[in-house]
Amino acid sequence: MPAVQETVARVRSIDVDQYKYGFVTEIESDRAEKGLTEDTVRFISAKKEEPEWMLQWRLDAYRRWRTMTEPTWARVDYPPIDYEELYYYSAPKSFVAPKTLDDVDPELLRTYEKLGIPLREQEVLAGVEQRRVAVDAVFDSVSVATTFKAELARAGVIFCPISEAIREHPELVKKYLGSVVPTSDNFFATLNSAVFSDGSFVYIPKGVRCPMELSTYFRINERNTGQFERTLIIADEGSYVSYLEGCTAPMRDENQLHAAVVELVALDDAEIKYSTVQNWYPGDAEGKGGIYNFVTKRGDCRGKNSKISWTQVETGSAITWKYPSCILRGDGSRGEFYSIAISNGRQQVDSGTKMIHLGRNTTSKIISKGISAGRSNNTYRGLVSAHRKATNARNFTNCDSLLIGDKCGAHTVPYLEAKTSTAVFEHEATTSKISEDQKFYCQQRGLSEEEAVALIVNGFVKDVLQQLPMEFAVEAQKLISISLEGSVG
Amino acid sequence: MNAEVRPIRTAAESGLIEAFEAARAALPGGETAARLREDAFRAFAAKGLPNRRVEEWKYTDLRAIMREARPLVVTLSEADVAASRDLLPFGDVDAVRIVFVNGRLAPSLSQLNDAPEGIRIVLLADALAADAQHALLLEGAPADNAAIALNTAFASDGLMISVDEGVSVVKPIHVANVQTGGAHAAYGRVLVSVGKGASLTLVESHSGDPAGHQTNTLIGLDLADDAKATHLKLQDEGLGTLHLATFAARLAARSALTSVSLSSGAAAARQQVFLAFKGEKATADINGAGFAGGRRHLDSTLVIHHEAPGCASRELFKTALDGEARSVFQGKIVVQPVAQKTDGKMMAKALLLSNDAEADAKPELEIFADDVVCGHGATVGAIDDELLFYLMSRGLPKAEAEALLVQAFVGEVLESVEHDQLRDALSARAERWLRERD
Numbered sequence: 046m047p048a049v050q051e052t053v054a055r056v057r058s059i060d061v062d063q064y065k066y067g068f069v070t071e072i073e074s075d076r077a078e079k080g081l082t083e084d085t086v087r088f089i090s091a092k093k094e095e096p097e098w099m100l101q102w103r104l105d106a107y108r109r110w111r112t113m114t115e116p117t118w119a120r121v122d123y124p125p126i127d128y129e130e131l132y133y134y135s136a137p138k139s140f141v142a143p144k145t146l147d148d149v150d151p152e153l154l155r156t157y158e159k160l161g162i163p164l165r166e167q168e169v170l171a172g173v174e175q176r177r178v179a180v181d182a183v184f185d186s187v188s189v190a191t192t193f194k195a196e197l198a199r200a201g202v203i204f205c206p207i208s209e210a211i212r213e214h215p216e217l218v219k220k221y222l223g224s225v226v227p228t229s230d231n232f233f234a235t236l237n238s239a240v241f242s243d244g245s246f247v248y249i250p251k252g253v254r255c256p257m258e259l260s261t262y263f264r265i266n267e268r269n270t271g272q273f274e275r276t277l278i279i280a281d282e283g284s285y286v287s288y289l290e291g292c293t294a295p296m297r298d299e300n301q302l303h304a305a306v307v308e309l310v311a312l313d314d315a316e317i318k319y320s321t322v323q324n325w326y327p328g329d330a331e332g333k334g335g336i337y338n339f340v341t342k343r344g345d346c347r348g349k350n351s352k353i354s355w356t357q358v359e360t361g362s363a364i365t366w367k368y369p370s371c372i373l374r375g376d377g378s379r380g381e382f383y384s385i386a387i388s389n390g391r392q393q394v395d396s397g398t399k400m401i402h403l404g405r406n407t408t409s410k411i412i413s414k415g416i417s418a419g420r421s422n423n424t425y426r427g428l429v430s431a432h433r434k435a436t437n438a439r440n441f442t443n444c445d446s447l448l449i450g451d452k453c454g455a456h457t458v459p460y461l462e463a464k465t466s467t468a469v470f471e472h473e474a475t476t477s478k479i480s481e482d483q484k485f486y487c488q489q490r491g492l493s494e495e496e497a498v499a500l501i502v503n504g505f506v507k508d509v510l511q512q513l514p515m516e517f518a519v520e521a522q523k524l525i526s527i528s529l530e531g532s533v534g
Numbered sequence: 535m536n537a538e539v540r541p542i543r544t545a546a547e548s549g550l551i552e553a554f555e556a557a558r559a560a561l562p563g564g565e566t567a568a569r570l571r572e573d574a575f576r577a578f579a580a581k582g583l584p585n586r587r588v589e590e591w592k593y594t595d596l597r598a599i600m601r602e603a604r605p606l607v608v609t610l611s612e613a614d615v616a617a618s619r620d621l622l623p624f625g626d627v628d629a630v631r632i633v634f635v636n637g638r639l640a641p642s643l644s645q646l647n648d649a650p651e652g653i654r655i656v657l658l659a660d661a662l663a664a665d666a667q668h669a670l671l672l673e674g675a676p677a678d679n680a681a682i683a684l685n686t687a688f689a690s691d692g693l694m695i696s697v698d699e700g701v702s703v704v705k706p707i708h709v710a711n712v713q714t715g716g717a718h719a720a721y722g723r724v725l726v727s728v729g730k731g732a733s734l735t736l737v738e739s740h741s742g743d744p745a746g747h748q749t750n751t752l753i754g755l756d757l758a759d760d761a762k763a764t765h766l767k768l769q770d771e772g773l774g775t776l777h778l779a780t781f782a783a784r785l786a787a788r789s790a791l792t793s794v795s796l797s798s799g800a801a802a803a804r805q806q807v808f809l810a811f812k813g814e815k816a817t818a819d820i821n822g823a824g825f826a827g828g829r830r831h832l833d834s835t836l837v838i839h840h841e842a843p844g845c846a847s848r849e850l851f852k853t854a855l856d857g858e859a860r861s862v863f864q865g866k867i868v869v870q871p872v873a874q875k876t877d878g879k880m881m882a883k884a885l886l887l888s889n890d891a892e893a894d895a896k897p898e899l900e901i902f903a904d905d906v907v908c909g910h911g912a913t914v915g916a917i918d919d920e921l922l923f924y925l926m927s928r929g930l931p932k933a934e935a936e937a938l939l940v941q942a943f944v945g946e947v948l949e950s951v952e953h954d955q956l957r958d959a960l961s962a963r964a965e966r967w968l969r970e971r972d
Binding site: 457468 | 589871874884886887888889890891892893894895896897898899900901902903904905906907908909910911912913914915916
């Protein structure tokens with residue numbers, strides 16, 4: 046079986062090389078006691094200098110979580126997680142809320158430099174970067190820096206770590222936190238509500254078009270640490286914001302837990318565009334290590350004619366369990382979901398969306414492209430429902446899967462529920478492999494087999510890539526070719 | 535804290551337990567059969583009636599739908615046999631007819647001895663007495679399915695039909711099931727095997743009066759290499775009946791199956807189809823049409839297992855809903871790693887004629903082989919206003935125009951019936967529904 050061994054060796058060598066964000070930052074950190082008790086929750090709350098109501102909110106969630114059981118319906122398989130063996134809070138030791146970038150530990154700055162995330166505004170202004178993006182960088186459990194705060198403040202935009210928002214804008218946080226994903230929502234969301242440490246808070250005031258793209262960069266560094274980020278974005282009447290999210294983690298042999306909650310609220314005529322490039326460490330070719338990515342993301346189109354659009358490129362994580370959803374409550378509101386999910390090695394992806402039509406004349410669109418290679422399993426799971434009052438609800442769903450190799454699996458599990466006759470739902474799904482004809486055509490034009498596959502795959506996912514903001518599209522395109530390297534043959 | 539939470543048994547569950555205790559001694563078959571029935575019933579009793587928390591029954595909550603267990607009929611009354619005559623469909627179709635009334639064979643209405651050459655029809659009781667225990671085992675279908683387990687436990691009457699190698703049976707075999715009189719439970723089981731290169735047309739009908747009957751029917755079909763079978767089903771139960779039906783087929787190499795069903799009756803009906811491709815290059819064409827008005831519930835659940843290379847499956851399901859009716863479509867195509875070159879297509883369409891009707895669809899693909907072409911589609915919508923306007927502008931009243939469009943909508947399914955008389959009979963039933971919309 047020399048051929049098989051050769052392939053295995055090749056895939057392994059590529060897998061180790063391909064995850065270039067796998068380094069560890071040597072930095073001392075301050076951690077909460079291992080395990081989860083009410084005291085852990087109090088500790089985190091105290092660390093964040095939170096008001097009493099926030100602590101109570103967390104404790105309620107914690108008590109509820111104790112009564113819940115982990116969901117098992119997703120098509121993923123992993124050994125039971127021992128929630129008592131995790132650290133729920135970790136912050137770089139040198140960390141005192143930095144006033145300026147000079148206060149930030151240089152080791153941290155170097156980490157973000159290595160990741161290619163600009164934290165120094167002056168560099169950006171000097172024209173090194175083409176476009177300006179405000180970044181909130183989250184390292185393990187704390188936000189280390191947020192750029193362009195002053196300029197955003199002039200436009201009235203609030204963009205800060207959520208821990209800061211809880212202290213400084215309690216009225217907004219109180220009003221919206223947990224209003225889209227209630228603390229009782231699901232096992233992982235409830236856990237997050239109890240122990241979330243940091244994340245971003247965005248508020249766009251009435252009629253403001255956010256002057257630049259906002260971005261959060263999540264990095265897990267510490268061993269055995271769960272990252273529980275919480276993001277809350279509120280777009281007030283007539284406003285617009287485009288928000289990007291990126292993630293990486295070091296390569297470690299053990300699995301790490303990432304359980305985030307993202308809540309979006311769009312009021313009348315507002316629009317939120319949320320893009321994710323998820324590139325957590327996926328584990329090695331044999332499935333050792335990697336991040337468990339159990340995320341609850343939901344947008345609430347609360348106002349009339351509001352719009353929420355999710356775009357995601359999922360290439361990382363050992364296990365992905367993620368369903369960015371839209372509640373189309375306002376009349377005439379619109380939800381969109383564009384997704385590329387790529388799995389290789391032994392990755393398991395169970396992802397999709399929910400479009401819940403409640404208001405009249407609501408429309409939604411789902412484009413999902415799943416690519417499975419290696420020994421991975423890739424599942425699309427989605428729900429489209431129209432309630433009785435959602436007259437003229439429209440949905441179009443298209444989910445395509447592409448299989449590379451004969452040891453992987455691709456699955457589609459859509460649910461359609463129509464309770465009004467005026468709803469029009471269309472769903473189509475296909476599964477296929479790259480046809481020999483297509484490959485032959487490319488190869489006879491001088492492309493190597495891998496280049497041919499990359500080209501065809503790029504064509505396959507084009508509909509989704511087009512939805513990404515420019516700088517993300519380039520990164521995503523690169524990621525797609527990296528994730529698939531070694532899958533041919 | 536490991537004790538499993540066991541909800542209190544519902545009246546129907548307790549009723550089924552009592553019914554099984556009462557009936558078991560009289561059920562046909564020897565010791566082995568009794569053990570198989572016991573196992574099946576225990577498997578059912580351990581979990582009880584499936585509810586919406588059981589994924590396969592998410593949209594058809596049997597625990598809520600089935601309020602009580604109806605009694606089994608031990609001896610068939612002459613009055614019921616007489617009453618059933620008027621309820622038999624396909625009266626003018628030239629077929630070999632075997633009639634079960636209230637789950638019991640009605641010999642006076644059946645033509646058991648008129649079977650054409652090359653085909654053997656044996657009563658389930660006789661087969662079990664002759665130790666054909668496989669009649670109670672159903673390979674390829676999930677044993678933990680509540681409807682199947684209950685059928686295995688209670689199957690009181692039924693048939694074993696086998697077609698010899700190379701024999702083409704032209705005359706359809708019509709298994710008619712009628713429910714009449716006081717509310718009964720009927721558990722029928724028909725197992726068919728079609729030999730190498732042989733062919734058969736099996737017609738299945740379910741009809742009855744509007745009392746609150748319960749039907750649990752099971753058809754098992756085994757196709758040998760190069761065999762061909764057509765399965766037609768008319769589910770036209772009385773509007774008070776609960777109809778649970780299982781159709782499980784196994785296809786050997788190059789065999790071909792066409793199945794067409796029309797569901798126009800029952801208060802609540804669930805038709806489950808389990809199909810397994812066991813040999814290469816077999817084909818299956820599964821079509822279903824359904825109508826429901828009032829507060830009726832129609833469920834079509836399909837699981838297609840591709841376990842051999844080069845097989846093709848086509849599924850087309852169309853349902854028209856009026857009043858507060860609800861339709862459920864759950865279809866799943868599973869392609870195993872060996873089943874390369876699989877060609878699978880599944881389509882489910884629901885037409886909502888009233889604002890209070892509801893359609894739920896869950897078309898799934900589960901694919902482990904890379905060289906396949908699989909697709910599924912699902913649509914839900916109302917009648918196209920423009921089409922309606924076009925017909926009305928040609929002078930048709932609205933109701934007629936609507937009926938015409940609905941007829942065209944489901945016509946696609948019924949047209950796949952090759953047998954002229956049967957197709958006409960099914961179309962006539964569809965037209966009647968469009969007039970009455972019950």
